Amino acid sequence: MRTVVTGAAGFIGSTLVDRLLAEGHHVVGVDNLSTGLAANLDRARRHAGARLSLHRLDIRAPQFGDIVTEAKPDVVFHLAAHVDLRASVTDPLHDAGCNVLGTINVLEACRRTGVERIVYAASGGSRYGAPSSLPVSEGVPADPLSPYAAAKFAGEVYLGCYAEMYGITPIRLALANVYGPRQSPYGEAGVIAVFASRLLAGQPVAVYGDGTATRDYVYVDDVVDAFARAGRAPAATRGLYNIGTGRQTATREVHRLISTALGQTAPPCYAPARTGEVQAIALDVSKAERELGWMPAVSLDAGIRRTIDWLRGVSKPATTALVEV
Numbered sequence: 001m002r003t004v005v006t007g008a009a010g011f012i013g014s015t016l017v018d019r020l021l022a023e024g025h026h027v028v029g030v031d032n033l034s035t036g037l038a039a040n041l042d043r044a045r046r047h048a049g050a051r052l053s054l055h056r057l058d059i060r061a062p063q064f065g066d067i068v069t070e071a072k073p074d075v076v077f078h079l080a081a082h083v084d085l086r087a088s089v090t091d092p093l094h095d096a097g098c099n100v101l102g103t104i105n106v107l108e109a110c111r112r113t114g115v116e117r118i119v120y121a122a123s124g125g126s127r128y129g130a131p132s133s134l135p136v137s138e139g140v141p142a143d144p145l146s147p148y149a150a151a152k153f154a155g156e157v158y159l160g161c162y163a164e165m166y167g168i169t170p171i172r173l174a175l176a177n178v179y180g181p182r183q184s185p186y187g188e189a190g191v192i193a194v195f196a197s198r199l200l201a202g203q204p205v206a207v208y209g210d211g212t213a214t215r216d217y218v219y220v221d222d223v224v225d226a227f228a229r230a231g232r233a234p235a236a237t238r239g240l241y242n243i244g245t246g247r248q249t250a251t252r253e254v255h256r257l258i259s260t261a262l263g264q265t266a267p268p269c270y271a272p273a274r275t276g277e278v279q280a281i282a283l284d285v286s287k288a289e290r291e292l293g294w295m296p297a298v299s300l301d302a303g304i305r306r307t308i309d310w311l312r313g314v315s316k317p318a319t320t321a322l323v324e325v
């Protein structure tokens with residue numbers, strides 16, 4: 001299979017590239033390296049030979065269309081996005097530029113080249129807002145509560161328009177909170193990477209709010225398995241699929257699990273809750289199980305241990321300022 005992966009140097013994107021190459025596929029990766037790291041693809045570059053090519057490019061650039069035309073992909077996996085929810089609150093125009101206009105440019109490239117299958121990384125953690133019951137299923141209407149959530153959902157809406165107008169067959173994977181190796185411990189999104197890296201470095205950890213906010217944590221290899229299944233699914237398979245575990249875990253429980261894994265007992269610091277974030281979320285994944293044959297396989301305990309092992313091999317020290325999570 002010939003594929004294009006946007007956001008190929010990112011946390012999830014690079015893990016997907018590894019998986020696609022391991023399955024024998026060809027990958028053309030596109031990334032502007034705004035948050036992604038070229039080093040995430042070092043091993044892939046060493047082993048894949050001509051099956052992997054990489055372009056440092058913004059998905060909004062006109063040349064993106066030429067890359068897709070030349071690649072003639074069977075599937076475009078669209079993961080490039082501005083992923084910082086807090087920054088989307090302070091600079092919604094920048095966020096929408098990447099996540100709305102960027103997605104339109106990806107869709108235009110697909111339309112011009114005749115690509116039918118697009119697999120899109122939607123935000124399951126933010127698209128439903130604050131649903132009245134959990135775990136939430138795909139039938140619950142979207143209710144984005146932040147600029148990031150709105151822009152990611154706008155991407156979904158555009159996919160729907162292009163499906164109607166041009167017959168493309170998008171699959172939207174609504175991802176819960178993804179964690180695992182290669183997630184940046186320096187940003188603001190990955191609670192597990194940030195907590196683990198700071199605790200490993202003996203630094204204080206800030207929990208925003210009272211620690212009771214819950215998330216549905218899903219391990220990156222499980223998420224990439226969902227992308228791989230979506231990429232090879234028959235054309236009749238399309239639409240929205242939640243990808244998570246169905247389970248809620250409170251932030252203070254995440255802190256406890258990581259502390260226990262590291263043999264530490266110090267409590268976290270608490271800081272005021274932040275604008276734009278939901279209090280509780282968990283995704284009902286029974287549709288993905290039925291129609292994609294997908295189920296999460298890695299428990300939170302095991303995933304946390306794997307993430308800690310990976311962080312132990314990372315030489316860059318954690319930042320000295322209190323990292324926001």
Ligand SMILES: NC(=O)c1ccc[n+]([C@@H]2O[C@H](COP(=O)([O-])OP(=O)(O)OC[C@H]3O[C@@H](n4cnc5c(N)ncnc54)[C@H](O)[C@@H]3O)[C@@H](O)[C@H]2O)c1
Nearest residue numbers: 007010011012032033034035036058059080081121175178
């Ligand atoms: N990590 C999660 O918990 C989570 C949850 C739901 C959805 N998602 C979605 O999954 C996707 C991947 O997220 P991630 O966690 O791997 O984040 P990431 O920041 O590691 O990956 C995003 C990648 O896209 C690249 N990128 C950003 N803007 C770009 C642009 N304009 N042009 C080209 N490349 C650009 C970045 O350099 C980076 O490599 C995103 O679409 C995100 O919205 C992630």
